[in-house]
Amino acid sequence: MPSYVSKPTPPNQDKRWKLVDATMRRQGLQARGLIETLHTVQEAFGYLDTPALRYVAMSLRVPLSRAYGVATFYHFFTLKPAGEHTCVICMGTACYIKGAPQLLHAVEHDLGIAAGETTTDQKVSLLTARCLGSCGLAPAVVYDQEVAGKVSVAALQQHLKQWTRP
Amino acid sequence: MTPEELEQIAETERAAQSQFQQRVHVCVAAGCMSCHSQSVKDALDQEVGRRGTKESCRVKGVGCMGLCSEGPLVSTSTGVLYKQVAAGDAAEILDSLEGPAVARLVCRTDVPFFQRQQKIVLENSGVIDPDRIEDYIAAEGYTALIKALTEMAPREVVEQVTKSGLRGRGGAGYPTGLKWSTVAKSVGTQKYVICNADEGDPGAFMDRSVLESDPHRVLEGMLIAAYAVGASEGYIYVRAEYPLAIKRLRNAIRQAERAGLLGANICGTRFSLRLDVRLGAGAFVCGEETALIASVEGKRGTPRPRPPYPAMEGLFGQPTLINNVETYANIAPIIRKGGEWYAQIGTEKSKGTKVFALAGSVQNTGLVEVPMGISLREMVFEIGGGIPEGRKFKAVQTGGPSGGCLPESCLDMPVDYESLARAGSIMGSGGMIVMDQTSCMVDVAKYFMDFCMTESCGKCIPCRVGTYQMHRILTAISTMSATKQDMSMLEELCDLLKHTSLCGLGQSAPNPVVSTLRSFGEEYRAHIDDHKCPAGVCGQQENGEQG
């Protein structure tokens, strides 16, 4: 890197940046490693914020706007921190025809948020998935990391109650 | 690794396996894992330990056994398949290895769901431990690679693939041999092989299952392909939503590298291949090959016009071969047994078998591999076991958002590329969703249009704005507020998107609408003329006003 551009430094002292640096080195600090690096950032920090994007972009020598364009093109990436718990409702075809819209409707109603949002108390994030590939178990829901199959509205509401209990 | 060394590993592994008089296989693919099959396996392990029978009884985690709706599935060396097994059933199952089967858990295997299948791609699924390369090698794994490297010129490999009649299993059905020979003939400083494992169709989980159940099979296919076309670098582009598949794939790559089956100078030849996993990040359009390439390059996954085709100018501007998981998984057996053997299976123009993810309103949902040319009726009513709860069949959807809904009159049609296309759908990657009288076809069309609208990359105008307008009209129809003009607009847009969109996503986005209009036009008319949804799915309009 030319001397007139200083080497980018991580946004803060957090040790997790070492993981990010390792991914970037593995990608040869090249622009082509952008998506892989964003995956690492999201895995480590839960989301991609502006300082993180700036650091990754500068390190990989990717234009800032391109980094932002990539981060927002892919729906797997999120620019906002997720809640304490996440509830993912599968909207795959099999789940859809077996009642996923009713599940979503019930959660949106109970939590007062739309898919893609987090409750104001930061307790629960509600997400939808294109297809979890658990079509044999439709409709499927992921509570935090755990997949549940053949979910009913009542069971879902019950589960959410445990999370939202003060 | 030499052929002799490979044989040695296979021998050792087979000998080790034959020591066990009793074997219990527990499915640890994602379907059963989500019904807690890991705890079943742990319980079995514990029980074996408690009984002190570790020397004679082997509990093994294996890949998908197919009947996902009845999981967790467990099979035993006595030839019994158990369904919906819980951790508490461990002792009884172990008892049954020396006595009568546990009747309440038995899953019948003498039914069409199992009997009608013909397994090539899935031959190791549910049999071998996906986390152990030795198990794969013991099942003739990597012998096709060794055969290709030591006995065949790259040209001969391409010839066998061409002879097999294999066509791309990702959806479009382009002849695989032809693709390979184009890449082989292309000139570049570096060639690439890419495996498209960005299984994006909602309702399809074939590729995930193959990667979770038999990852080495895919690696072997890619290795043979790389050898045939002259590539020395490759990428497997997997959905980030498939963590288990990614884990097993990464593990398989490490094992293959350690065994000298991947990396530099494979098996002592001049052939080298470096493989890396690339994670998709939730963009359906990246199933389109030019978009996938952009994504592997770390860019926004937007497609570009073809030509130039990736076979000439692909990844980093170099000749690139892209096939999907199932296509690669077919390669090893083709090389092992010859293209002619493969070409005997299936129909005249659609050779071999196809894996389908059968889901929706059928008794048996899960993964099945059948010869091409089987009828839809057999798929739904024999293998699928028909429609549950005495409901009436309405349609079967194939090809996901690019496919169509086939009505009852199509049931006796053979399942092959041409027949499905003629009927207004496509083979697609293999999702097959059965719908009964409780599904509204307008609602289904709206569902897929919503999918296409959200997944449109936004680069070309017809797809970006056209899918929005079509979705608006379908929403109006399903809320009983559409007019006849809306219907003619919908048909105009179907025509526009099909002929002017930049890539396959936009060009095929109208398919679910066109196919439902063709076969279920009366449902659309009922919504518009009588303000009624025959299936009782669609509601009245809520007054939608902004601000």
Next chain:
Amino acid sequence: MSLTAAVKTLRIDGRDLSGRQEETILDVARQHGIFIPRLCEMEGLSDVGACRLCLVEVKGQNRLLPACVTAVEEGMEVTTNSDRLQKYRRMILELLFTERNHVCAVCVSNGHCEMQMLAQGLDITHVHFPYRYPKVEVDASHDRFVIDHNRCILCTRCVRVCDEIEGAHTWDVLGRGIDAKVITDLNEPWGLSETCTSCGKCVHVCPTGALFEKGRSVAEMLKRRQFLPYLTLMREENE
């Protein structure tokens, strides 16, 4: 390679024409005064084939081909202006008009807007698809320029000119599908951009009134594009 092999003869709208093999159908048509509508293509920038207005019919091909990226071939027979093509072009333009809030009457580019001119040329007297009326913003934070997203058609000329000619890559596209929009840097106000050189190239390649100079009246806000062929030519000379 012999000179003759590098020259292709083809027929466009019944006229026998020739072009060099690296030229596109659009290049050759343009040289001979045959007008093919387009909004994303611009001489001097890379081609993306995105607007789909330049689709043409080529005999023997069952799909329509974008003239801006289709290389000429020997014996090619091209139709640039059939009823079918006109119908598709009208629909595509109409879709653009519905996408954001294009109010020609109050637009700084009224009278010299490429989209407005194309619409008139294609006999579009009204838009038969319903308008979308999205709420999108105007960013006037830059001290010399404004971006009004209401008028943006996502042709990405600004993105390309900034990357390929100016070399700053200040612009890119955020999100996807109907929600996509052009952004500067990390989606920050343009005026705060640390990469923008304020060269104004983006403003002058913009086909509509989405990008414009502050303080210019409608009559003054003419887009000047001479720099593009000039810079391209000078660079080729110096290579």
Next chain:
Amino acid sequence: MSKKRLATVWLDGCSGCHMSLLDMDERLLALAGIADLVYSPLVDTKEFPENVDLTLVEGAVSSEEDLHKIQIVRERTKTLVSLGDCAVTSNVPGMRNPFGRKAVYDRAYRENVTFDPGIPTQDVPALLPYSRPVHEIVTVDVFVPGCPPSADTIFYVVTELLEGRQPDVSPRTRFGS
């Protein structure tokens, strides 16, 4: 030949199209020779009459009153012309659409009002959720974009239609013209 029955209607627009109509100057007399102006903001008729041959509509459909009016106009008119960008595209009246009806009411009757703020419920017709082009409400036969279309254009279109020909509008006017 009996004279044709001509009408003009003013919905949500600035009246600029009507001004442009008046800009025909002496040609208005020529027009009067072939048609009677049976309804218009320029004449003193209260009720939109039956059996109108040609109606020029200025303005977008923005309020309950506009909606009611245009439906009657359509019923009683043979050839309906959307005159000007507001009628054709909703134009400036449509610029409120992205913000929603409530924001418009608040700005007009609360934020900018010091004396007795509040949304009127009498005498002022209620706004529709969106201000929309005429053809999204009723069938329109001829479209004449322009803001406003020139007097020449209007004269040309009206005479062509009155004499039973289809006018070719595009070469003479366009959106925003």
